[in-house]
Amino acid sequence: MHAGCLPKKIMKTKNMKNSAIISVSNLKKYFSVTKGAFLKKNIGQVKAVDGVSFNINRGETFGLVGESGCGKSTLANMLLGLLEPTHGRICFEGEDITRFDKKAWFHFRRNIQAVFQDPFRSLNPRKKVKQIIGEPLIVHKVGSKKMIRERVAELLDLVGLDPNSLESYPHEFSGGQRQRIAIARALSLEPKVIILDEPVSALDVSIQAQILNLLIDLQKKLGLTYLIISHDMAVVEHISTNIGVMYLGNLVELAPCETLYRDARHPYTRALLASIPVADPEDIKSVHLEGEVPSPLNPPVGCAFHPRCDVCQQECSVQPPRMVEVNPGHLVCCENFFKR
């Protein structure tokens, strides 16, 4: 399937208009599935990410949504260099980072940092706040002990925590405060891009809003670029400039935030938007998506979404659809779109 392939022409024009800080082209990650303990027999492949292309411009927020198992986190891990892509390129400011060796990655990693989902697991319980936030600074040998201490206090202040809590341990903080520590750690090396993997889904509603506001403020102040991954469409919509919708390893729709909400074209995006429960008792949702995401080990032939699609045509089960640009910046991967 080459469904996610972006036509070259579009990429060029995009590059010229805005400076893309990250450009991903035809990225694939296959995991082989083995059976047996000693003679590992290859019994198949999981196409976790299967030909995804998109650009992230400097200073914008790119949102990635989809159900669990659709490859969002695999994609993020490849951008962080935690997984090696099977195929494709990831360019950071024009440089192909997939070809980097270990040493190059070490120096490069300052540019991309991450904030993870669960602040109860992402912070080492045995380390003090100053050690947690200061560790990246020590690893990258940024200045003396005193300078690092000052920098950590400055970072704590930046994320809205008491700069005097340097000597505290993570367990002394609540979930929202812990997520602030994780954000401070990600900011310590002054990265250009931060990857936010479900940054608020483990938090309470009232705290969620605080963290989202903090992220928006930091972006304005420091000129950061975000890639936010979430299954909560409302959160993604609130913070993003562009949104990509993933289904079973493929990008099925890519659009500017307002367009996606107003004018979603892919049946999956539409169903997703329609089935999300809303906090309004007068807007009761009926179930729009029956069934579950098929196993990526044995994905459906043709369009991966066709078994759950309500506008499915005969050819959908034969030929995988191509990515087409319906409006500038709005790409949809659905054959049916032309006929309607």
Place this chain on the structure above:
Amino acid sequence: MNTNKKELLKIENLQTSFFTKKGEIKAVDGVDLTIEYGETVGLVGESGSGKSTISLSIMQVLPQPAGKITGGKVWFKGENLLEKTKEDMRQLRGDRLSMIMQDPMVAMNPLLKVGYQLSETLKYHNTKTVSTSLKDRCIALLKRVKVPAPESRINDYPFQFSGGMSQRALIAMGIANNPELLIADEPTTALDVTIAAQVLGLMKDVQKETKASIILITHDLASIAQICSRVVVMYAGRIVEKAPINTFFKKPAHPYSVGLIRSVPVLGRKTDRLYSITGQPPSLLNPPKGCRFAPRCEKAYEKCFQQYPPETDLGGRHKVACWLFA
């Protein structure tokens, strides 16, 4: 004793504490709550507000030895559950009262087949049933919660079930003996949005079919709006507002409820800044003297910091504990 025939469950001044090394934590501190027959009530609150502790107190399955009910009464169909013996409670649990636990992947025993775990509930409360009809009943139950191919699925282990399927199986266990009160503790938090929507739909159908009263515990206002008829808001161990669903979303009274509703991002209504309630919920080891929300409240005045507000009836089953209305 209550004489009202509409009331299935009546909690009076319930107090539940956890005794830890640091001292007594009053997780539930004087809660009054009534659940009527066939009603779906949503219990909202932040983590640590005591919503799960209420459900564990009703079921009397508090973590031991730390958890203890220190006062109050729980009337279930006119009988005080807190005076029942352990054996009597065991007969009620899973039969008249049942509970759907939070994390579907953890709530089941990984070493036992799903069918076996499902039949356990049936077997315990219907000792006379023969095993062949038990199997049929298990299949029928799984079919009722829309698990595909239930005939073969009963022989699967929990790890072979996806998150959504496990949650369905747990719902099947919960409704196995047609309970009169079903407590669902965050049934959709561990699930994807699309699957969560399916599970909520299922809960609604189950309610219609069995006519059971449901207590839905969650911090997600959206799922409450979708299936509940009444909302109860908790903050730091106490109930701050009780309201019918439409009133709650249209005219929330308590400043905490107002903040909660305003801080949820709404699809299609993009704003520059989300409203957020500043600060953190208080520690229950030594809660603030007056209203517990006062330190975070924009409208708080002197009195709020001195005395806990009484519950004021605003009419139409809408009650609020706030000095602004007292």
